[in-house]
Amino acid sequence: xxxxxKRLSEVSPFFYELALEKEIVKRSIKNKLYDKAIAKxxxxxxxxxxxxxxxxxxxxxAKGVDPQTQYNKLVNIQIASSxxxxxxxxxxxxxSFWTTxxxxxKRKGYKEGRIIQGTKMIKGTGGGxxxxxxxxxxxxxxxxxxxxxxxxxxxxxxxxxxxxxxxxAGTSVCYNSVDYRFKNTTDQDFQLLLWVENEQLFGExxxxxxxxxxxxxxxxxxxxxxxxxxxxxISKIYRNTIDxxxxxxxxxxxxxxxxxxxxxxxxxxxxxxxxx
Numbered sequence: 001x002x003x004x005x006k007r008l009s010e011v012s013p014f015f016y017e018l019a020l021e022k023e024i025v026k027r028s029i030k031n032k033l034y035d036k037a038i039a040k041x042x043x044x045x046x047x048x049x050x051x052x053x054x055x056x057x058x059x060x061x062a063k064g065v066d067p068q069t070q071y072n073k074l075v076n077i078q079i080a081s082s083x084x085x086x087x088x089x090x091x092x093x094x095x096s097f098w099t100t101x102x103x104x105x106k107r108k109g110y111k112e113g114r115i116i117q118g119t120k121m122i123k124g125t126g127g128g129x130x131x132x133x134x135x136x137x138x139x140x141x142x143x144x145x146x147x148x149x150x151x152x153x154x155x156x157x158x159x160x161x162x163x164x165x166x167x168x169a170g171t172s173v174c175y176n177s178v179d180y181r182f183k184n185t186t187d188q189d190f191q192l193l194l195w196v197e198n199e200q201l202f203g204e205x206x207x208x209x210x211x212x213x214x215x216x217x218x219x220x221x222x223x224x225x226x227x228x229x230x231x232x233x234i235s236k237i238y239r240n241t242i243d244x245x246x247x248x249x250x251x252x253x254x255x256x257x258x259x260x261x262x263x264x265x266x267x268x269x270x271x272x273x274x275x276x
Contacts, residue, residue, distance in 0.1 A: 037092070037093060037094050038093065038094055038095075038096050038099050039087055039088065039089040039090065039093040039094065039095050039096075039100070039184075040087075040100075041087070041088045041090070042085075042086050042087055042088070043086045043087075043088050043191060044086075045086075046086065046191065046193055046204070046206055047088070047189060047190070047191045047206040047207055047208055048206070048208065049206055049207045049208065049209055049210050049211075050204060050206055051142065051143050051190070051204075051205045051206060051207050051211060052139055052142035052143060052204070052205050052215075053202075053203065053204040053205075054135070054138060054139065054202075054203055055200050055201060055202045055203070056131075056135060056168070056200065056201050057161070057199065057200055058070070058073060058074045058077060058131065058196070058199050058200060058201050059071065059074065059199050060158045060161070061161075065158060065264075066114075069112065069113045069114050069123065069127065069128070070113075070128075072111035072112055072113045072127065072128065073113040073114070073127060073128025073131065074128075074196065074199060075109070075110075075111050076104065076110050076111060076113055076126050076127065076128050076129055077128060077129065077131060077132045077196060077201055078196040079104075079108065079109055079110060080101045080104065080126075080129055080132055081132060081194040081195060081196060081201065082195075083100055083101050083102065084100050084101065084132075084136075084192055084194050085192070085193055085194050085195055086191060086192075086193060087100060087191065087192050088189050088190070088191045089145070089182075089184040089189070089190045089191070089192070090184065090189055091184050091185075091186060091187055091188065091189070092183075092184065092185075093183070093184050094148060094181055094182070094183045094184075095136075095181060095182050095183075095184075095192070096179055096180075096181050097133050097136070097173050097179055097180040097181070098173065098175050098176045098179050099179075101129070103175050103176070104125060104126025104129060104175060105125065105126075106125055110125050110126040111125070111127075112124065112125055112127060113126065113127025113128035113129075114127045114128060114157075115127040115128075115130075115174075116130075116153050116154070116157075116172070116263075121157075121263055126175070129173060130153065130169070130171055130172055130173055131169070131201065132194070132201065133171045133172075133173040133180040134167070134168075134169055134170060134171035135194070135201055135203045136171075136180065136192065136194070136203070137150065137167070137171045137180065138167055138203075138217070139192065139203050139204070139205040140182045140205065141167070141215060141217060141239055141255065142205065142214075142215045142217075143190065143205050143207075143211070143215070144185075144186055144211060144213065145182045145183065145184055145185070145186070145190060145205075146182060146183045146184075146185045147181070147182045148181045148182055148183050149179050149180060149181035150171065150180060151171070151172040151173070151178045151179075151180070152170050152171065152172055152256070153169075153170060153171075153172040153260075154169070154170070154233075154260040154261050154262075154263050155167075155168070155169050155170040155233055155256075155258055155260040156169075156232070156233040156260045156261065156262040156263060156264065157169050157263050157264065158263075158264050159264055159265075159268040159269075164219070164222060166217055166218065166219040166222075166235070166237050167217060167237060167256075170256070170258075170260070186207075186211075188207055188208040188209055189207065189208050190205060190206065190207050191205070191206045191207070192204075192205060193205075193206065211244075212243065212244055212245070213241050213242060213243060213244060213250070214242050214244055215239055215240065215241055215242070216239065216240040216242060217237065217238070217239055217255075218237075218238055218240065219235050219236065219237050219238070220235065220236045220238065221234070221235055221236055222234070222235040222273070223235070223273055223274070223275045224262065224269050224270075224273050224274045224275070225274070225275050225276075226274070226276075230261055230262070231261075231262040231266055231269060231274075232259055232260060232261055232262060233258060233259075233260045233262060234258060234259055234260075235258045236254060236256070236257055236258065237254070237255055237256040237258055238252055238253065238254055238255065239252070239253045239255050240252050241253075
């Protein structure tokens with residue numbers, strides 16, 4: 001239902017929760033129908049071939065960032081990543097973030113972190129798990145696996161502490177309606193490894209055998225611009241597919257035409273990055 005150009009879920013927290021619950025029920029029914037196609041096996045050991053690895057800082061220390069929600073985010077990611085660590089995705093299977101992690105509740109040890117509701121940053125149980133889904137997305141983008149469900153939120157949640165890194169944020173998940181999924185369309189097993197250590201999230205994607213391509217993420221025309229009374233991060237993010245034998249680029253794909261509302265203090269936007 002729409003009220004003066006807005007959905008009821010955007011006007012009232014009650015209707016937002018009601019709409020969310022409806023989507024959760026719908027997804028739960030759908031999951032039961034396709035249960036056999038969802039990856040579930042946790043292996044005892046890592047697969048032999050490392051496809052790609054990365055790590056990222058979990059604690060943001062910047063003006064306007066609540067340190068307690070940052071440490072709570074670390075706890076939340078530590079709990080959720082332990083559910084995914086060493087998960088094997090067999091050929092034909094699909095990875096589902098929420099099927100694997102489950103509902104992030106206080107009873108399970110999850111704490112209040114930052115979550116995005118519409119265009120607002122609020123506190124909520126399990127907040128910060130978008131950092132985890134975003135790290136998984138980057139791992140998958142460096143593999144031949146096929147992303148089948150992806151939702152984005154702002155790529156400008158906090159200042160860039162150590163210089164701009166494309167896809168440092170932007171993958172959205174919300175139980176159970178907004179999922180992150182990918183499918184193994186290859187002829188071999190793949191595996192996710194995820195763990196937290198020294199305030200950092202480490203991730204690896206592994207396979208049984210070496211793959212023939214490597215993948216490169218790069219960004220063009222990155223800048224900030226003011227539109228009305230708000231600022232936006234604007235860029236185009238691409239993925240190159242490169243033949244390992246010849247080192248030639250065999251495909252270039254635009255993966256995100258980025259136009260993200262800045263959700264941190266505008267004074268922290270680098271002046272040299274602002275275009276009129």
